[in-house]
Amino acid sequence: MVMHEMTDSEIILRVEDIHKCYGETEVLNGVSFNVRCGETKVFIGPSGTGKSTLLRCINQLTVPDSGSIWLNDEEVTHSGPLINQFRQKIGMVFQNFNLFDHLTAVGNVEIALIRVKGMNKADARKKALLELSQVGLLDKANAYPAELSGGQAQRLSIARALAMDPEVILFDEPTSSLDPELTREVLEVMRRLARAGMTMLVVTHEMGFALSVANEILFMEHGKIVEQGSPSDIQTSPAFARTRQFLGTFHDD
Amino acid sequence: MSILSPAIIDSLPYLFSGIFITLGLVILALGLGLMMGIPMSLIQVYGPRPLEYCIRTYIWIFRGLPILVLLFLFYFGIFPMFAPDVGPFWIAAVVLGFRTAAYQSEIFRGAIQSISEGQMLAARSLGMSRFCAIRTVILPQALRRALPGWTNEYPILLTDSSVCYAIGVAELLTRGNQIVARIGDPMTVYIIVAILFILLNYGGQWIFGRIENRYTIPGYGHGDA
Amino acid sequence: MIQLQFDFDLLLPVLYQGALVTLALILVSAPFGFLNGIAIALGRVYGNRFVSKLCHGYVLFFKGCPLLLLLFIIYFGLPSVGITFTAFTSAVIGFILCNGAYNSEYIRGGIQSVSRGQMTAALSLGMSGMQAIRSIILPQALRKSLPGLANEFIYLIKYSSLAYMITVIEITGAGKIFAAKYFAFFEVFIIIGIFYLALVTIAGQVIARIEKKIAIPGFGGV
Numbered sequence: 020m021v022m023h024e025m026t027d028s029e030i031i032l033r034v035e036d037i038h039k040c041y042g043e044t045e046v047l048n049g050v051s052f053n054v055r056c057g058e059t060k061v062f063i064g065p066s067g068t069g070k071s072t073l074l075r076c077i078n079q080l081t082v083p084d085s086g087s088i089w090l091n092d093e094e095v096t097h098s099g100p101l102i103n104q105f106r107q108k109i110g111m112v113f114q115n116f117n118l119f120d121h122l123t124a125v126g127n128v129e130i131a132l133i134r135v136k137g138m139n140k141a142d143a144r145k146k147a148l149l150e151l152s153q154v155g156l157l158d159k160a161n162a163y164p165a166e167l168s169g170g171q172a173q174r175l176s177i178a179r180a181l182a183m184d185p186e187v188i189l190f191d192e193p194t195s196s197l198d199p200e201l202t203r204e205v206l207e208v209m210r211r212l213a214r215a216g217m218t219m220l221v222v223t224h225e226m227g228f229a230l231s232v233a234n235e236i237l238f239m240e241h242g243k244i245v246e247q248g249s250p251s252d253i254q255t256s257p258a259f260a261r262t263r264q265f266l267g268t269f270h271d272d
Numbered sequence: 273m274s275i276l277s278p279a280i281i282d283s284l285p286y287l288f289s290g291i292f293i294t295l296g297l298v299i300l301a302l303g304l305g306l307m308m309g310i311p312m313s314l315i316q317v318y319g320p321r322p323l324e325y326c327i328r329t330y331i332w333i334f335r336g337l338p339i340l341v342l343l344f345l346f347y348f349g350i351f352p353m354f355a356p357d358v359g360p361f362w363i364a365a366v367v368l369g370f371r372t373a374a375y376q377s378e379i380f381r382g383a384i385q386s387i388s389e390g391q392m393l394a395a396r397s398l399g400m401s402r403f404c405a406i407r408t409v410i411l412p413q414a415l416r417r418a419l420p421g422w423t424n425e426y427p428i429l430l431t432d433s434s435v436c437y438a439i440g441v442a443e444l445l446t447r448g449n450q451i452v453a454r455i456g457d458p459m460t461v462y463i464i465v466a467i468l469f470i471l472l473n474y475g476g477q478w479i480f481g482r483i484e485n486r487y488t489i490p491g492y493g494h495g496d497a
Numbered sequence: 498m499i500q501l502q503f504d505f506d507l508l509l510p511v512l513y514q515g516a517l518v519t520l521a522l523i524l525v526s527a528p529f530g531f532l533n534g535i536a537i538a539l540g541r542v543y544g545n546r547f548v549s550k551l552c553h554g555y556v557l558f559f560k561g562c563p564l565l566l567l568l569f570i571i572y573f574g575l576p577s578v579g580i581t582f583t584a585f586t587s588a589v590i591g592f593i594l595c596n597g598a599y600n601s602e603y604i605r606g607g608i609q610s611v612s613r614g615q616m617t618a619a620l621s622l623g624m625s626g627m628q629a630i631r632s633i634i635l636p637q638a639l640r641k642s643l644p645g646l647a648n649e650f651i652y653l654i655k656y657s658s659l660a661y662m663i664t665v666i667e668i669t670g671a672g673k674i675f676a677a678k679y680f681a682f683f684e685v686f687i688i689i690g691i692f693y694l695a696l697v698t699i700a701g702q703v704i705a706r707i708e709k710k711i712a713i714p715g716f717g718g719v
């Protein structure tokens with residue numbers, strides 16, 4: 020399907036030999052991969068294998084011990100204060116949303132536009148409302164995070180990331196704290212994003228989503244990528260069988 | 273700052289004996305506040321409406337007025353009218369005590385109200401009278417819960433006691449000022465007084481902390497019993 | 498006994514003048530005490546080890562030292578080392594130093610109760626640490642610490658009377674001087690008492706209004 024165009028498009032993000040230790044434990048043990056523009060990569064693996072740490076290394080919320088990250092052939096690692104510019108181009112969506120609790124929905128989306136991008140308030144408001152409508156939250160624009168359901172909250176945090184016009188978005192288990200019903204509405208938004216050509220790195224246990232949306236699935240264990248391939252290739256791999264085991268059953272929607 | 277001069281060293285014993293006056297004020301006030309605060313809190317929670325309003329008004333007044341105004345009012349206004357023979361130390365102790373009673377009553381009220389209703393029901397179901405239930409079931413729990421808030425009255429009283437300088441109680445600050453008037457060098461004297469207050473403050477809090485630890489009951493920090 | 502005829506018409510203008518000074522003391526000290534509290538709290542939470550220790554020491558000293566003694570140090574002590582302030586300025590400085598120490602404790606509690614994810618999310622959007630503190634952390638922390646800050650403001654109102662002890666003729670001092678002259682302590686201090694009760698009560702109401710106005714769903718005090 021889209022796979023052929025994909026191989027031709029250029030590499031947007033390079034992750035090279037990332038190592039990270041916390042004390043004695045080696046959380047990331049040499050992780051490398053490339054991400055092409057418009058591609059969706061899904062990371063799967065037991066908890067504690069360093070998936071979150073990997074995503075946080077990409078935008079330097081966690082600084083790796085060694086290895087390098089490149090966005091459009093510019094080095095993200097060791098970028099000093101420039102990191103704030105890179106982070107604008109690398110959106111992030113968290114498992115527990117991390118919405119700004121003191122701001123309304125529209126406030127959550129526009130705050131970084133105003134403070135970071137220096138947009139004037141009227142333009143920021145306009146763009147924020149546009150992003151909210153993209154995730155179906157226009158009617159909740161003036162609601163506070165505490166007044167949103169989990170699914171709405173996660174869609175809002177996607178809108179907040181999208182507003183910065185990122186080149187890549189990192190999703191760290193975006194549906195893990197949601198009920199199945201709410202999970203579906205969030206996955207639907209992500210599916211649309213992928214189809215629209217957004218470059219996405221997604222950590223998730225939603226195998227159905229992975230198989231139907233990912234261009235590539237990467238299995239991680241003990242800080243390493245142990246298997247990677249297209250959804251059709253990967254279903255025969257031993258890692259896939261093990262994943263099936265630890266996930267138990269998984270819903271395919 | 274100058275090195276301690278002989279004149280200052282000579283006056284240190286006089287200054288240090290002010291510690292007893294200061295601590296005397298604080299301890300008397302804490303005691304008076306406790307004796308008044310517990311019944312006041314009980315009236316607030318269990319008492320008849322009119323009495324409850326009286327207590328609330330008392331608390332409103334004694335929490336709302338500056339300590340200096342209270343001291344002046346009692347020292348120059350009330351005591352001369354009704355008990356002219358009482359000296360400044362006792363007046364100060366009464367004023368500090370009345371004031372902390374207002375705060376303590378609120379602390380105890382909060383603690384009593386945090387005890388779940390089930391405790392009273394259980395006690396009554398055993399045939400206890402209301403009074404007996406309050407005394408043997410509610411208060412012992414409430415007082416434990418109130419302890420951290422109550423001990424916090426200590427640093428407040430200690431620092432407030434220095435205001436009794438205004439009516440001539442010979443506590444630490446007053447003595448410090450007397451020494452300054454006699455030999456000068458205000459900075460050195462005041463720093464010494466400040467160090468004494470700070471030591472008394474954190475030393476006292478440390479002791480109260482030990483007491484709190486002794487009276488904690490497992491699983492009895494926060495939340496409902 | 499009575500040396501001069503006590504008269505309310507004489508008393509009220511005197512108290513009015515004093516009340517203006519009291520209000521000036523409070524209104525000048527409060528905003529700076531607030532800012533001071535923020536600065537100390539930020540220093541304690543985000544400062545390096547040295548700054549953090551320094552701010553902690555600041556809090557321990559100014560909470561441990563009686564305010565009246567602090568005023569004496571500033572007004573009577575500092576001139577002996579060549580630093581002189583007017584009585585009014587000395588009082589304001591003392592109030593700011595002391596009020597800031599207490600405020601910082603509440604603000605620090607507020608900052609620490611903001612979840613770590615808030616900072617992470619702010620950084621992930623490209624905010625600098627400073628921007629995140631200013632537009633994400635502090636607005637939340639200050640909201641959470643508002644009840645405590647309000648309490649300290651009420652204390653500031655009451656302790657402003659201590660300025661009289663360093664010769665600032667605010668309302669307590671004005672009343673005391675008048676009362677001594679006319680030997681009418683009881684009447685004078687009842688009126689002054691009413692003034693403070695009114696001030697404290699009104700301040701309490703205004704604060705409650707503000708709290709209500711800036712209340713946000715899912716956002717109680719600490």
Ligand SMILES: Nc1ncnc2c1ncn2[C@@H]1O[C@H](COP(=O)(O)OP(=O)(O)O)[C@@H](O)[C@H]1O
Binds near residue numbers: 067069071
């Ligand atoms: N800040 C940290 N300090 C110490 N250990 C950490 C920290 N963050 C993560 N870890 C450890 O690193 C390992 C990998 O964590 P994580 O990246 O969250 O795994 P995953 O997202 O795959 O579940 C875990 O064992 C975790 O305890």
Ligand SMILES: [Mg+2]
Binds near residue numbers: 070071072191192
């Ligand atoms: Mg994780």
